[in-house]
Every structure is written in C-alpha cells, then in structure tokens.
Amino acid sequence: AQSVTQLDSHVSVSEGTPVLLRCNYSSSYSPSLFWYVQHPNKGLQLLLKYTSAATLVKGINGFEAEFKKSETSFHLTKPSAHMSDAAEYFCVGSQTGANNLFFGTGTRLTVIP
Amino acid sequence: GEEVAQTPKHLVRGEGQKAKLYCAPIKGHSYVFWYQQVLKNEFKFLISFQNENVFDETGMPKERFSAKCLPNSPCSLEIQATKLEDSAVYFCASSQFQGRYNEQFFGPGTRLTVL
Numbered sequence: 001a002q003s004v005t006q007l008d009s010h011v012s013v014s015e016g017t018p019v020l021l022r023c024n025y026s027s028s029y030s031p032s033l034f035w036y037v038q039h040p041n042k043g044l045q046l047l048l049k050y051t052s053a054a055t056l057v058k059g060i061n062g063f064e065a066e067f068k069k070s071e072t073s074f075h076l077t078k079p080s081a082h083m084s085d086a087a088e089y090f091c092v093g094s095q096t097g098a099n100n101l102f103f104g105t106g107t108r109l110t111v112i113p
Numbered sequence: 114g115e116e117v118a119q120t121p122k123h124l125v126r127g128e129g130q131k132a133k134l135y136c137a138p139i140k141g142h143s144y145v146f147w148y149q150q151v152l153k154n155e156f157k158f159l160i161s162f163q164n165e166n167v168f169d170e171t172g173m174p175k176e177r178f179s180a181k182c183l184p185n186s187p188c189s190l191e192i193q194a195t196k197l198e199d200s201a202v203y204f205c206a207s208s209q210f211q212g213r214y215n216e217q218f219f220g221p222g223t224r225l226t227v228l
Contacts, residue, residue, distance in 0.1 A: 044219040103156035
C-alpha cells in the first residue's frame with residue numbers, strides 16, 4: 001500500500017531559524033510527492049512537488065525538499081523561518097492510475113517571535 | 114476562473130437533512146476531485162471526475178453520498194440524510210491533466226456542521 005507518514009505532529013521554531021518538517025513514504029515504485037500548506041480556515045496551497053526530474057526540489061516562499069530514495073524520505077526545509085510560515089503542512093502522495101491524493105496527518109508549524 | 118470556487122463557505126444541517134455543496138473548477142481543468150477533511154487533519158478521498166464522467170468513486174459512501182459534474186454547471190456533492198459523522202470540511206480540487214505528477218488546485222472548502 002502507498003502511504004506517507006509525517007513524523008511530527010507539531011514543530012516549533014524561532015523566527016529566523018531553520019525549519020525541518022519530516023515525511024517518509026511507503027511505495028513499491030517511484031512515487032510522486034507533494035508538500036501542501038494550509039493556513040487557518042483556508043484551502044491547501046502547493047509548496048512544491050517531486051516528479052523524479054530532480055531529487056532536490058525548490059518551491060515557493062523559500063521552501064525546498066529533498067527526495068532520498070535510500071531513506072524513503074521527502075523532508076521539507078527552509079533556511080530561515082518567517083512568522084507568516086506558521087500553518088499546517090501536509091506531505092501528500094499521488095496514486096498511480098486513480099490520480100487521487102493520499103495525505104499525511106499534517107505537521108503544525110509554530111513560529112515564535 | 115483562475116481559482117477553484119466552493120459554495121457555501123459554511124453549511125449547518127440537522128441530522129437527517131440533506132446537504133448540497135458546489136464546486137466550480139478552474140477554467141480549462143478537466144479533472145475534479147472531492148476530499149473530506151475530518152478531525153482537522155484526516156483527509157479522505159471521495160470521488161473524482163473527468164469532465165462529466167466519474168473517474169474514480171472508490172471513496173464514496175454510496176448509500177447517502179452522490180456527486181455530479183454536468184456541462185456548464187458547477188460540480189455538486191450531495192449528502193442525503195446527513196449524520197453527525199458527516200461533519201467535516203469538504204474540499205474540491207481540480208487539475209488540468211491526468212497523471213500522478215499533475216498538481217491539484219484546491220478550493221477554500223465548505224465546512225459542514227451536522228447538529
């Protein structure tokens with residue numbers, strides 16, 4: 001079965017410090033993976049996606065993620081947290097054939113001033 | 114339009130009443146998806162469409178849930194005889210192409226509260 005696991009339900013960082021949100025995937029083939037962000041009472045916005053073209057993926061707002069097949073990971077990072085980064089982050093996979101998405105349980109990022 | 118539009122924003126129903134939610138995908142997008150977000154973080158896929166045709170309905174509780182995407186009309190998700198456990202945020206998403214590398218664009222969601 002295909003799935004993604006977000007290892008932390010809540011991450012708290014100080015403004016200006018690095019952000020690391022962890023995601024592991026389970027798949028018998030090369031998956032397609034995404035990171036979405038959800039601000040309170042808002043829909044989901046795509047941050048970046050892995051499409052097998054490059055293992056290091058750069059997204060919007062300074063976020064990037066590295067696909068590591070040996071570790072089955074797709075962790076999201078940002079060098080310096082901003083207050084506006086406080087939100088819920090979802091690691092998401094896409095299922096072959098059916099095209100629908102399957103979601104991790106989310107990581108709430110808190111940024112401390 | 115350039116964004117996925119969902120109406121209404123909030124919907125309150127008594128248990129047993131009908132609820133109908135609407136979604137207008139981004140213009141030019143052929144695929145529409147419905148997801149249910151319960152307990153704040155648990156997303157469940159419900160159904161997808163390719164234009165007006167059902168593409169995948171493996172997530173639909175068929176007894177009470179139905180959905181349509183008709184030409185020149187918003188897509189709809191209807192729940193007959195709502196239950197307390199249907200309380201959730203329902204998200205609609207659209208994508209231009211098929212394929213697992215194609216991103217889905219999400220609407221702002223409809224929050225359904227069943228009392």
